[in-house]
Amino acid sequence: MPAAVYVVSIDPQASTVWWANRITDLPFDFSQEHETPENLAILKETGAKVHVIANQKGGVGKTTVTLNLGAVVADVLSTSQDGLLHVFIDSPGSLQDEALLLEALKYAHDVIVPMPPEGLAFDPTARTIQQVIEPTGLPYRVVINNWDPRDGTADLTESQEYIDAQGWPRAQTVVRRYKVHTRASVEGRVVTQYPKNRVAMEAREDFFRLALELGYGGRA
Template sequence: MPLTPQRAINTARRAKVISFFQQKGGAGKSTDAVNVAAVMGENNPPPTPDAPCPVVAAGIDLQGSLEKWARKVPEDRLPFDYVVTHGKLGELTKLAEDPDVLRIIVDTPGFADIDPDAEIDAIDPLGNGPAAEAMREVLELTDLALVPIVPVETLTHDPAEYTIERLLRPRGIPFRVVINNWDSGTDRTKADLREMQEWCTKRGYQYMSQPIRRYKLHAQAPERGMTVIQYPESGTALRAREDFYKLALGVEGLI
């Protein structure tokens, strides 16, 4: 997809920015962002023990769910650095220009404070508040946007479309849908996955070929201070982890 002129990305910068966007809360932005960062971080350790991690997870929201999660993971087991900007502008841009940084995975909050007066062809409906400005900075920096969507949970479908049509496509931001929290395992749920994929195809939305399956382990991970790379060695944990390894590999192929 060609970049629009207003998104003249600084090609000299080394860091690639992968951001999760989805208007609706609860589709899996934070879960997916933390675990993609963990897998990428594991694959890109610091060059020396004292060097900063080349992979950074970034949160921009005021409540800082990423921060809460990351704080629970013992420092020596966290394979990425993290920053939470709390809406402070310019921090992400600075980070993206840091030559030591290779990947920035951004977890964004859902957005509800849509400008009700926004024209349908306005560049975006985010409005003018500080949260909107923080989102615009992320959009400006993003090399690949990922939009999580949950099969059967139709409440996540229209907001995904809205996110894509109102935020991403008008800016020419490359994006993929991530089918998340898929309850795999039966013929019926296999049909749910196919339906979700067809939903994407009908709209011309490419999706990551690897869906993220639903596992209790993922839901318990924030409380336990874990990311996929710390899951215990069990068959279920291996499958839960496999999804994120494949997703991260797919993302690397796109940036």
């Protein structure tokens, strides 16, 4: 039976492949396609829902969100008999590679835009949304990622208000900052493979909630 979830990276920096190669027992199929993004066209024939994770600002959590969302959706759908259902495409965090992102958007059904709750991320995120995502007419949602509850809610509230003032659709789910996520990329682990303790459960919960909110629990 083919995996229900397929994760693709079109980031030439290939940090995903660096991560995915270290993970044994990936819960999804994975490939790196930055050299042949036109291969993505085949996804159209699969009937799977294609989600592109995009923000041309580097380091906002695209790879973290892609792999962990892929992992929880694969977990929920592990018994699916329907073949490939969801594809998550990780995209480059740079303006130079815009052509690659545009190619991926041709095959997308929706776009997820991770953004940390920091003023520095606002303008670059706005550029990606206004210049690249909105012209495609695709539905998209901004997801606040990497919020540290210990910092209090001021930055979070400010970011939420900024997003709402722009009129951008925003996910209710906020992905919190946890050291386990940062460590996971070094240790080669996705969120469904974290050790079973309270912090790891909270960290995992954010991605399960996000998947549920986005409606990725089955054949949408």
